[in-house]
Amino acid sequence: MTTVICPYCFARSSAAGLPYRCLMIAGGVRGSQPCGPERDDVWAEFMGPSIPPSARMRGPVFTRPRSPVSRLRPAANAGPAVCPGCGVTTTVRVCGSCHSDLPSDYCEQDSRIIALVGAKASGKSTYVAVLVNELNRRVGQAFDASLAAMGQGTQQRDKEMAQDLYERLRLPDATRPAALGFNDPLLYRLSLPRRGRLGTGSRHTTLVFFDAAGEDLAGADAVDRYTRYLSAADGIILLVDPLQLGSVRDRLPLGDGPPLPAVETPPQQIAADLATQLRAHGRGGSRGRVGTPIAVAVTKTDMLRPLLDPHSPLLNSATHDGGTLDEDDRLAVHEELRSHLADWDSGALYRQLERDFAELSLFGLSALGAPPPADAPADVPKSGPQPLRVEDPLLWLLARRGLLPVTNARKGPSR
Template identity: 70%
Template sequence: MTSVVCPYCFDRSPAARLPYRCQMSPTGVRGARPCNAELDTVWADFMGPTVPPALKMRGPVFTAPRGLSRRLAPSGGGSRADCPACGGSTPVRVCRRCHSDFPSDYCDQDTRIIALLGPKASGKSTYVSVLLNELRGRVGRAYGASVTAMGGETQRRDRELAEDLYDRLRLPGATRPAALGFNDPLLYRLSLPLRRRLRGDGSRHTALVFFDAAGEDLGSAEAMDRYTHYLAAADGIILLVDPLQMRAVRDRLPLDDGPPLPVIETPPQQIAADLAAQLRAHGRGSSRGRVTTPVAVAVTKTDSLAPLLEPHSPLLRNADHSAGALDEEDRLTVHEEMRALLDGWDSGALLRQLERDFAQLSLFGLSALGSAPPADAPADAPKSGPRPLRVEDPLLWLLGLDGLLPRTGGAAGAGARTGPDTGARTGSEGNS
């Protein structure tokens, strides 16, 4: 039986048992009047006190009985059901736990929840916007993939992010802290080619859920607790690390006329430690004490690190995806270079923390913009527009671990040790 993970409260339910919401449409087959909106206390309590009273009035939620009143989709989940009160047909499925509405085709495919974490000024919203643009363009072409926004809210935010960054050359605003209200996730449908010898080629569809935690919510273990359900349900985590938050990097960079350095916030090793503690508390740790959830640690703003890199560093160019498969040799080369850099920054404190806490770990370096914002307009993108470097690498690695993308070269699937004593591996599976 197909199970569905709610992208809002992260409750897991069998698809066939999800309730429906009446759309209050005057099309009932029984000649009854459409249902009236009623107070949905479950959804209102979940959303919190900031929801206006009028929005708490919603279509009635009902459970469709098995039989003729529910028309089954080919996958076995209910695609439409008739409201028992008014007879109106509805395709809207809702979460059993929080009563949030699901996009129309969300329940018809596998779900991959990708947790995106990073401190203030690490550029999470910018990263997501650029990543999606690359998946729809350069990277999508190489893998034969397509990415579409699911649901009206994601479509609206997706459009606004793209217009701000690519049309107006404005950087996205900061993520709203959880204390000020609930942050809706971004939902996307990823379609990839499915090669089948006997039944012919087809498509494989996966729902990608990106949930962006505000930097303010990563300042302590108590604040991060707001995201525990999200973190525990994640299939993979992308942890963004701003190198300009590390004193060793700031001290080594040459002084120039670029934008001012960001204010130093919570140390990245503390964020990593709190993340691991939350995951262990929710059963994601192994008998050896390391977290089993795959973690892609991405050092951002690598364009600013150019003075510290060799001229032929792989961090200064994009990966070659022309073969339509992940190049493990390239990934391991990047991992080892990032590991050497982290080992030399702040006495290797972050690297040691990561290798002690996470069993499936890979290090990446990326730049969402390709160059720094203008010094006189730090809220703007570079005048040339985004010219990203390796923004897709962390997500592609996580998808490859799930078997959604082919992998070639190097130690594909076997991993490589990241240290002589830790036992941590990169890209390996089940090695805890």
């Protein structure tokens, strides 16, 4: 049975049980009138008071009547359904809880929610745009994977972000204030090869990225939407801006790059708030630690070059030979960052994380590969984004869920 998690309200349900929305078009075989719009109070209530009364009128929502065939063959519930009002077929599925329309191919595979959390200006928008690009190119090639944006919202946003970053060489917030964060989830269909005894094929997973501004986690407003989202998450990527750590700021040579960003909520505080929210929603496990895997990714590692050893694993992306994830490589990165953090903030962030999270790994990445030019801090470096290790946190989370093969130099390949 395919389980679908609504990317808007995070209600979980079986794909087969999702209601449909009538498209209100003519052409019913019964020659009847097309359906007219009806007030969708469920949806309007979910969307809040900003929805004008006229927009509340939408295509009628209906559920497919249960038939003996559908009970025996659940797949019979997946395709289009005929509207009982007008007799016209529709493929539009809606969430049973909030009545949000789901993209057409959203319900065909299980969903995995990846929560992205980071303080203001930690690099969330740039990171996601570059990650999507890498998954469709270098990383996609290595793993024989592909990623497709689902739904108009995500497709439009991806297009605009790619134009800004790769063509106009502009950083996101400099061009469009509205792009500072994404309040709507980004939806993708990830296809990975399935190599099993029953032959080869593709395995599809819906990936939902949802951006939670770290500084909002402690506020009362966050309690509702963020926590439902965080507690539905299969994995969390916490972005940590190293330029927020006092001792890193002090040690960087002056005058080389763009001005340092303003000081925001400390990463340690965000991690603590995150754990509090998750525990309050039943994700606390053994010894009070949260069970959701968390990938803690230090961003903007290009700025850290002067503080890194020339042989640091952070300076090159992993090669992903044979389409597998190299566990030794991950551990080398984790250990390197752990020792740097011990130096940069006396290990305070790491101790906090270890106290709060049972499954934790440190990552280091740079979306741009080099600092923005000192004289044009709103621009991408002239050579365009040259990302370093942007894929590592997501690949680790996917591997934790058994979606990617892992190799370990000591033990050899394993799944």
